[in-house]
Amino acid sequence: MNQGRGRSIPAIRSALAGLGLLAAGLCGTQPTPATAAEFTAAQKSEMGGVIRDYLLQNPEVLQDAMAELERRQKVQEEAKRSEVVDRNAGPLFNSAGDAVLGNPKGRVTLVEFFDYNCGYCKRSLDDIARLMKAEPDMKLVLKDFPVLGPGSVEAAYVAAAVRNQFKGEQFWQYHQKLLGGQHGPVGKAQALAVAKDMGANMDQLQRDAASPEIKASIQGTMQLADALALTGTPSFVVGHDVVVGAVGFDELKGHVDNVLKCGKAACS
Numbered sequence: 001m002n003q004g005r006g007r008s009i010p011a012i013r014s015a016l017a018g019l020g021l022l023a024a025g026l027c028g029t030q031p032t033p034a035t036a037a038e039f040t041a042a043q044k045s046e047m048g049g050v051i052r053d054y055l056l057q058n059p060e061v062l063q064d065a066m067a068e069l070e071r072r073q074k075v076q077e078e079a080k081r082s083e084v085v086d087r088n089a090g091p092l093f094n095s096a097g098d099a100v101l102g103n104p105k106g107r108v109t110l111v112e113f114f115d116y117n118c119g120y121c122k123r124s125l126d127d128i129a130r131l132m133k134a135e136p137d138m139k140l141v142l143k144d145f146p147v148l149g150p151g152s153v154e155a156a157y158v159a160a161a162v163r164n165q166f167k168g169e170q171f172w173q174y175h176q177k178l179l180g181g182q183h184g185p186v187g188k189a190q191a192l193a194v195a196k197d198m199g200a201n202m203d204q205l206q207r208d209a210a211s212p213e214i215k216a217s218i219q220g221t222m223q224l225a226d227a228l229a230l231t232g233t234p235s236f237v238v239g240h241d242v243v244v245g246a247v248g249f250d251e252l253k254g255h256v257d258n259v260l261k262c263g264k265a266a267c268s
Helices: 009-021 041-057 060-087 089-093 119-134 150-162 168-180 188-197 202-209 212-227 249-262
Strands: 099-102 108-114 138-144 235-238 241-244
Touching (some): 089 108, 089 212, 099 168, 108 249, 119 138, 119 249, 138 212, 150 202, 150 212, 168 188, 188 202, 235 249, 241 249
Antiparallel strands (some): 108 235, 235 241
């Protein structure tokens, strides 16, 4: 047992117990938690000294408390996000404005919130490509989440218009070229250039990019991301769970496999 200046641990425990009994012990009633108002100034000073001495002798308690606080906050955050996923399953997994790749009738759906200027999204591109090959029963939904400036917003609008012309594998090729092939900032000019190079109808594309339907689709994605408390890209939804960050192929595949196995991204 640790010893230090001032009170010993048994004395601290005794003092804490005694303070909790002050309001009830003399009356013969069962002990009840005391409020701050029930303590005298002297008792409050004594309690402060007891707590200070205990923490000085056992500073690891603070680390344990912070770790427990973080754990509880994470649990609460995950529970809240799961509720948002359940409430918004339609627009999250089956929005008409999103790109649908992989197996459209797959038993598990992976949703990616991405930005065409996101370096971590570029890094995840190969992981997603590998995952579609490794998981033939997976549906991939791409959601434009342009949070990195005006250029990202412009590129998102153009890409959404391209989806009206390019479907499935053809849009995947467009997505790969725009996300993975640019070495500088991506904006409207870059998004249009890739579309033109792939043979898109540019007049139709320009009209679609300015349509209220595409504006509403992207705004809907932004609202979903806000409800899920997403603060960056890439972020993924698989099953009822949210996975934040470029976590790599192995972790993403593990989540997908778990959903196929037990219906959750993490099986107990």
